[in-house]
Amino acid sequence: xxxxxxxxxxxxxxxxxxxxxxxxxxxxxxxxxxxxxxxxxxxxxxxxxxxxxxxxxxxxxxxxxxxxxxxxxxxxxxxxxxxxxxxxxxxxxx
Amino acid sequence: xxxxxxxxxxxxxxxxxxxxxxxxxxxxxxxxxxxxxxxxxxxxxxxxxxxxxxxxxxxxxxxxxxxxxxxxxxxxxxxxxxxxxxxxxxxxxxxxxxxxxxxxxxxxxxxxxxxxxxxxxxxxxxxxxxxxxxxxxxxxxxxxxxxxxxxxxxxxxxxxxxxxxxxxxxxxxxxxxxxxxxxxxxxxxxxxxxxxxxxxxxxxxxxxxxxxxxxxxxxxxxxxxxxxxxxxxxxxxxxxxxxxxxxxxxxxxxxxxxxxxxxxxxxxxxxxxxxxxxxxxxxxxxxxxxxxxxxxxxxxxxxxxxxxxxxxxxxxxxxxxxxxxxxxxxxxxxxxxxxxxxxxxxxxxxxxxxxxxxxxxxxxxxxxxxxxxxxxxxxxxxxxxxxxxxxxxxxxxxxxxxxxxxxxxxxxxxxxxxxxxxxxxxxxxxxxxxxxxxxxxxxxxxxxxxxxxxxxxxxxxxxxxxxxxxxxxxxxxxxxxxx
Ligand SMILES: [Zn+2]
Numbered sequence: 040x041x042x043x044x045x046x047x048x049x050x051x052x053x054x055x056x057x058x059x060x061x062x063x064x065x066x067x068x069x070x071x072x073x074x075x076x077x078x079x080x081x082x083x084x085x086x087x088x089x090x091x092x093x094x095x096x097x098x099x100x101x102x103x104x105x106x107x108x109x110x111x112x113x114x115x116x117x118x119x120x121x122x123x124x125x126x127x128x129x130x131x132x133x
Numbered sequence: 134x135x136x137x138x139x140x141x142x143x144x145x146x147x148x149x150x151x152x153x154x155x156x157x158x159x160x161x162x163x164x165x166x167x168x169x170x171x172x173x174x175x176x177x178x179x180x181x182x183x184x185x186x187x188x189x190x191x192x193x194x195x196x197x198x199x200x201x202x203x204x205x206x207x208x209x210x211x212x213x214x215x216x217x218x219x220x221x222x223x224x225x226x227x228x229x230x231x232x233x234x235x236x237x238x239x240x241x242x243x244x245x246x247x248x249x250x251x252x253x254x255x256x257x258x259x260x261x262x263x264x265x266x267x268x269x270x271x272x273x274x275x276x277x278x279x280x281x282x283x284x285x286x287x288x289x290x291x292x293x294x295x296x297x298x299x300x301x302x303x304x305x306x307x308x309x310x311x312x313x314x315x316x317x318x319x320x321x322x323x324x325x326x327x328x329x330x331x332x333x334x335x336x337x338x339x340x341x342x343x344x345x346x347x348x349x350x351x352x353x354x355x356x357x358x359x360x361x362x363x364x365x366x367x368x369x370x371x372x373x374x375x376x377x378x379x380x381x382x383x384x385x386x387x388x389x390x391x392x393x394x395x396x397x398x399x400x401x402x403x404x405x406x407x408x409x410x411x412x413x414x415x416x417x418x419x420x421x422x423x424x425x426x427x428x429x430x431x432x433x434x435x436x437x438x439x440x441x442x443x444x445x446x447x448x449x450x451x452x453x454x455x456x457x458x459x460x461x462x463x464x465x466x467x468x469x470x471x472x473x474x475x476x477x478x479x480x481x482x483x484x485x486x487x488x489x490x491x492x493x494x495x496x497x498x499x500x501x502x503x504x505x506x507x508x509x510x511x512x513x514x515x516x517x518x519x520x521x522x523x524x525x526x527x528x529x530x531x532x533x534x535x536x537x538x539x540x541x542x543x544x545x546x547x548x549x550x551x552x553x554x555x556x557x558x559x560x561x562x563x564x565x566x567x568x569x570x571x572x573x574x575x576x577x578x579x580x581x582x583x584x585x586x587x588x589x590x591x592x593x594x595x596x597x598x599x600x601x602x603x604x605x606x607x608x609x610x611x612x613x614x615x616x
Binding site for chain 1: 162172191219415
């Protein structure tokens, strides 16, 4: 199934990816192949099949509502910029 | 309904309620409000590579209890999905939410505006994580700042159908929703601190048209007052646009509290293209029969239950009922005081909605932190009913209790000297003296000017230092004068 370069660029922009011309062509091919595969699946009758969201059939484990002391400043050691206790980012408007 | 220039408004609300868990939804970081910025964070809620979320059972229970309270179908198998977008307050680049298989669906809430109850559909209730908090005032004007303490706090997102037809209905819906969450002890309902937040979808259409108009989304409305104002302004704005032959643009607008109007969000939004997909880090959430049954059985008291009791069973006046239902702590206080003085619910309600309410209006914890114990108030009202103190004296006793100078109303009444004199001889003597010395008034009374009795009662009370029940004085005077 063909996928246009504008569609690839739109998806790339949403994912904040910058693609060169060669990469766009490559993505068109790869994504097209994935869509072809999905198209094949569409031909199957799955009316009685429970939709699958995960390869494992288990239920998600749950934890009790207990506080674990957070690691503190170490968790933020890799923040690109800090200002006191806060993480600093380029200014943006809401 | 809300017919403006031939248009009607159509409103749907999205509420985000922070659930009252001790720890976050997918990690053990504390949820307490007001901590040092970025002190409640860990690799999971900061989205460090390799960190895995584990779902908090209590968050699920809050959402299911709420879903049951509003008559939702509980999906015993629901799925967490990633909602992908980039924003500084979202450390992972996606929010863990629920998409096509939410935990609860198809609920309903009845709102009552001016005695016209209307059912409002609730499309879904799902679990998700909160984002961090952005701050824009700092030392460097080229920067914004982020506190991630809130990132990962559990939220229930509650989405109504576009069934609301006026700002008043929208506010009534929000109040009821908030009351239910507070009754369930699932959310503290604090709009200022952002633990109960509301976005509104608003459109208008000509009356009689069934197709919906183009809607705008209103954000940033953090009090009931602003919800009503923002909706009213936005409805008028849209009608102005349409009446001028223009078209409403689908956009997100913010309520500007100072300018008192809505304005478009400045940062041009990207299309809502979140590319949801099931979160591979989380298996489906299964609420098995036993768990669901237990939560169903545990059904706690709800606002509707209390409303039915106060209105139907006790016959209290509507304004008292409204106040005692919406403010759960005040309603609890009322019930506790009433259990001490079960014979007189009207008097208890009157004291609670006036005197207790005035006392605790601005107190943290509300009526639960009232310095006058409900039991003491019940006992005090009992003293009034038994004729031991008059209502003026009772008020003095109440203030004595409120100031912490006494805890037993009977002891306080004695200490203040407001106990009524139970001495019929003294009372009879005072009545006789007043009748003898108030010839003019007595003549007027006998000539038919019955209202002078008030003056005569006052004279008797003065002679006895106020320590008699005015009702008793009134009766005795009438008996003598009418004889
Ligand atoms: Zn954490």
